[in-house]
Amino acid sequence: MANPIFRQKLESGKFFIVPGIQDMIAAVIANKVGFDLVYGTGYWLTAxxxxxxxxxxxxxxxxxxxxxxxxxxxxxxxIADADTGYGGLLNVHHTVKGYEASGVTAIQFEDQEFPKKCGHTPFKRLIPLEDMVEKIKVAIDARSDENLVVIARSDARASEGMDGMLRRLEAYSKAGADVLFPEALTSEEEMRRACAELDKPCMANMSNGGKSPVPNASVLEEIGYAYAIYPSLTSLVACTAMEKALRNLKDNGVGEPEGIFDFNEFCSLIGFEDVWDFEKKWAPAPAPVN
Structure with a gap:
């Protein structure tokens, strides 16, 4: 079942932040910090x-x-990134059913051709507006839980400009999308225009190093976004830390640098305490020593 918290947050009208998760180590760290929602990023989970x-x-x-x-x-x-739905209308239907059964709370589709490209890289090609409208309608019809949020993303900014992208998102809204995702906007002015002209909650994609600026979250709230995802933050921060540690190991032989995460705490985060409790209960008694 989809968690109703996403719809509740959207209905509250209060801006919120959603970190991207690239692997299960990042997931348990996010558990420690405490978030109500996380973003299953296609780019970084694949990487x-x-x-x-x-x-x-x-x-x-x-x-x-x-x-x-x-x-x-x-x-x-x-919140699950489902790319293009992995094909045509039947694939979209199958994807919604499968992701919903997997327990996601929201599912995101984009209007690129299959196979897609990362939204902040070149050579993206779009499907016709009418085809994406049909995909959204199929996704809405396929869900069995009304708490499942359907997000419609448009990558049209690069090829059709702001007017073309907004026209597409307006159509996706009419088709029933719950949240609109104008991807790869290039300025705060474009962000303001999208939030002002679209009639559904809009999300911001704060992809570090991508096409869009990454202002402070307070600015995104003032612009009018419902929420922002940060899909690359944990991954790129981890890359920096790993490269630094590996260079220090290679160059200086340092195998335990300052500031390293506590191993025992990580064991706890990943669930080893449950394993140890199980062993205490069920492990056979040691053989007597003669």
Missing amino acids: SAWGLPDAGIATYTEMRNRMETLVRTSNAAV
């Missing part, structure tokens, strides 16, 4: 699991498995 680019290479089955694992690991409700 962490298979070392592959976000270019439609990972399959529906692989990505559903990753999302299901994230739902199991995370204490928060999961």
